[in-house]
Ligand code: FES
């Protein structure tokens with residue numbers, strides 16, 4: 001006997017957390033902060049100023065001056081300090097006021113918030129911690145072998161604002177089915193591993209033959225991807241595109257930082273390995289072309305996020321990925337270190353059985369192709 005459930009499923013959703021995730025967040029490319037000007041960044045519910053001092057160090061401070069609230073990101077870099085546009089108080093990268101040109105002495109309490117930074121592989125990171133602690137030594141961002149190497153291209157980089165809470169992009173780590181329905185690929189292998197502060201997605205997929213290839217560009221036959229989040233916001237994807245003429249090795253970064261509870265800055269960038277079939281110029285052109293296809297992919301996500309509801313109790317079928325386990329992993333970044341529980345950080349591994357989805361999707365592709373052939377004849 002089958003049981004009939006006639007109760008209507010209700011969507012449950014609490015407001016997005018007012019707290020921001022603990023962890024390293026990438027603010028963008030070092031080269032974009034190195035023009036001698038202060039940069040204004042809306043992040044973590046406030047405004048930051050990013051400036052490169054004469055000594056070459058990039059500093060990140062709270063932008064609002066502790067004197068009378070001036071915006072340091074409208075100020076001027078003077079030596080190693082940022083000068084406030086309001087009364088010229090000079091703030092050092094350590095957060096201390098170094099000089100007040102019109103005053104006999106600097107008040108001993110003249111100290112603002114200095115953010116811990118990391119410059120690595122051409123990227124600038126800041127450490128966010130609501131408890132105000134320094135980053136533990138074991139929470140690092142791995143080096144990216146290809147970055148800065150002559151055998152690879154430079155970063156081709158994208159930045160965009162997304163008006164939703166950043167949990168939506170995290171859900172992508174486990175959401176296999178959406179790759180078929182919105183991203184035009186046909187996943188054939190899909191596995192997740194969560195452990196400590198790292199969440200990984202192993203993905204193999206083919207292209208959907210029923211969809212047109214982008215204007216004049218060959219479509220990859222498929223992709224092999226190992227994508228891992230190191231902490232709450234920074235993903236490194238070792239992504240191989242399989243083309244007729246061979247494999248293209250790429251590294252795709254996908255990272256974000258929160259502006260506030262309901263918006264974030266999404267950034268992503270790609271480098272491509274040069275080879276005999278892919279000399280420097282062509283490798284860069286490939287990085288741009290592949291980057292643009294990634295951009296189209298994120299735009300597909302954004303179109304969904306714009307219209308969807310926040311949902312704390314997704315209703316899942318057996319062929320969906322481990323959304324609840326992923327969200328438990330993600331929760332570790334939103335509680336105090338002392339509140340982190342084993343279920344948030346213990347190793348968890350799950351491989352989806354793709355047999356049924358692959359059958360269904362191949363069938364759908366065949367039907368679409370038949371329909372297209374009929375329409376064309
Ligand atoms: S408000 Fe910044 S110097 Fe006065």
Ligand SMILES: [Fe+2]
Pocket residue numbers: 172178183297301
């Ligand atoms: Fe997506």
